[in-house]
Amino acid sequence: MDIARPKEVATLPVRALSLAERVWRASKLVFGVSGSLLVIGNIALLLLPVPHLHLCLFPLAFILGPLLGYFAWRDRVVFGRGEVPCPKCHEPVAVPDGTHGYPARFNCPCGIRLELKPAA
Numbered sequence: 001m002d003i004a005r006p007k008e009v010a011t012l013p014v015r016a017l018s019l020a021e022r023v024w025r026a027s028k029l030v031f032g033v034s035g036s037l038l039v040i041g042n043i044a045l046l047l048l049p050v051p052h053l054h055l056c057l058f059p060l061a062f063i064l065g066p067l068l069g070y071f072a073w074r075d076r077v078v079f080g081r082g083e084v085p086c087p088k089c090h091e092p093v094a095v096p097d098g099t100h101g102y103p104a105r106f107n108c109p110c111g112i113r114l115e116l117k118p119a120a
């Protein structure tokens with residue numbers, strides 16, 4: 001059996017993200033995550049005199065925010081609503097809202113993980 005061949009081929013609506021949309025999605029994550037962690041770190045520093053919390057949250061804010069922003073930047077497509085047949089149980093499985101990027105992965109209720117890749 002050829003493992004590289006897909007077991008099922010399905011057609012789904014996919015919207016390609018423009019450069020501005022990708023930058024906006026990445027910026028929201030970078031500033032949202034980093035900003036939230038900085039605010040939490042400052043409030044925690046004022047309320048709890050625990051220097052360890054302060055020392056851990058600030059580097060985490062400056063690493064986690066850009067890292068998540070990079071992952072959002074990598075996503076070039078957003079999936080629309082659709083269903084794909086499960087290769088194991090053959091039941092239609094709805095693609096979850098907000099699924100983005102290739103390979104898209106989500107679970108079937110029967111317990112296996114579905115992976116969507118673009119057709120070559």
Ligand SMILES: [Zn+2]
Pocket residue numbers: 086087088089090091108109110111112
């Ligand atoms: Zn299934």
